[in-house]
Each structure stands twice: as structure tokens, then as C-alpha cells.
Amino acid sequence: MALMGWLDGRTARLVGHCPAIATALTAQGATLVADGDCDVLIHVAPPPPVQLAHEQSHAEWRATLDAGLDQRFLLAKDFAAARRAAGKGGTVVFVGAPEQALGADQAAAGGALGNLTKTLGVEWARDGIRVNTVQTEADDATLGNLVAYLASDYAAYVTGAVMGVGLDD
Template identity: 65%
Template sequence: MNGWLAGKRARIEGDAPAITAAIEAAGAVLVADGEGDCDIWVHIAPHSEIKRAHEIGYSEWRANLDAGLDRRFLGAQKFAAECRKRGRGGAVLFVGAPEQALGADHAAAAGALGNLTKTLGVEWARDGIRVNSILTRTSEETLGHLAAYLVSDYAAYVTGAVMGVDLDD
């Protein structure tokens, strides 16, 4: 896997050490927000508190939809605009828990994210921008390898894919 991402610049928003390590090991240079252009944008959603549907208030509902869907869309939209401006494609990867893992509010956001991933994957393909998602609760090394593959040129024809990964932690 070494060198898959050589010459690429990646921005990772959120915390997933296995993904960060695998993307760096594949040769990408990590850049922080505001440190210039990047070829790869990975968004890792934070886990929310698990509550039963009847215990979720409106403000919690909106906050979790904002974190799990709205911020992701707006971040991807900004990244895609940067790609178009410089005339090069790129790769977007959303990572988060599967729909059934964290409660109704998260399920709504994750379900919508699946549809968003498919829609953006088709719509932005003509611009060379790939959009994929991994829905998982694992943080194992295998997750990092899958993430590095999906943002690499080896996955140049993979877009709009929503992959579920179920590994024992």
C-alpha cells in the first residue's frame, strides 16, 4: 500500500487514528484547514450520545442532523468548489456509524448521508470528484486501509458507494 497516495494532499476532519495513519502511510501529506488546496477530504463524524427516540429534544435532533449531514454536505460542497477552481478532481470520503448504531437522530442523518453520497457521486463524477462513504463502528487498521484505497487513484471508478464495515473491535 505504500505510495498509493504519493503527491496527494489530504485534509482529515474528525478523529480516526487508523484512517490518518493509513493515509499517511500511503504517502499523502496531511494539511490542516486553511493550509492550502488538498486532493482528498475525509470527514469523520463524531459519535453522539445514544438516546431513545422519545428522549430526543428538538435542539438535540437538529444538532445531530447538523453534525451528521449538514456540515458534511457544506464541507464537501466547499471542497468540490476548490477542486473545480483549480481544474482537478478529488476524493471525498465520509466515515461514520451505521444507521442503526446510535439512535433515531443519527439514523436519520446516516440514512440521508447514504442518499447524498450516491447523488453527489453521480453529479460530481463529470468533474472528476469522487464521493464515497464508510459506515462502521470499528476503528481497526482494516478501516484505515479501506479509507486509503477509496481516496486513491486505484479506486478511480468507485463513486457513490456506501460501504458497511463490521469488524470486532
């Protein structure tokens, strides 16, 4: 028997496209919102095109770091500020391709995101805000259920974790 209603009464903002995550969140009772105040922020980054480092311009390098790290940080920072101002905790989950799967630019962004996740997970824990990252190229029920779990109270003590789903060796 599956547990249901993990996220009853919660609102979740899903930035990026991932039908499996949207399905799992709503199946567990979350209401998806397009913007504004929410309890859970999930950011799904599309992978950039794979490009060899020696063929990449500085502008392309910066664009990947901006999309894979900078924009995520700014989004999470705004979310955390709003949750603090409201006197509430919350959850941030970053989802994206593992750094090993793509080029040097993605490896740099992914490695930095892992360190950012660990740092924010510790720093924001005192405010009741959890931050975790899931590295995967999958878009399936396993991914959706993991993100729903991380957004739930069942994962209340999970923060600063960087984990993989469906990663080939």
C-alpha cells in the first residue's frame, strides 16, 4: 500500500519541465503554483548541448554557469528570503543532469551546485529551509517520487544532500 498525501496542503513551484515530478507532487497532494509564495521550490535545469571544452567560447561557458548555478542561486535566495519573512520553513530541490554526463562547462556548474547545496543546506537549516539536489538524466516515476519525498516531512532531516537517480556507471 502506497503512502498518500505526503504533501497535502502544500504549494509547490516547479521551475522547468518535468512531467514526472509534477505528477508525483500532485499525486501526493501538493498544489502546483506558477509563481508567488510557495512551500516548495523545485528547479529543473535542461541540459545544455554537449560541447568539447576546446571548442567552447567564454560566452557559452558563462551561459552554462549562469543557467546551471547563478540563476538557481538567485531563485533559491529569493525563495528563502520570502519564507524567512513569512516566518515559515520550506524546501528547495535542484534537479539536473549529473556533471559527468556533459561537457566541462556542465561539470563546473554541477560541481559548484553540489557545494552550494551543501552550504545552503547547513546555513538555511536554522530557518527551517532544506536544500537538496538530485542529479539525473531521468524523467520517470522514480525521480518524481524522490522529489516528492524530499519535499515532504518524511525528509525533515535531509538537507545539503546531493544524490543521483538512474545514473549509469
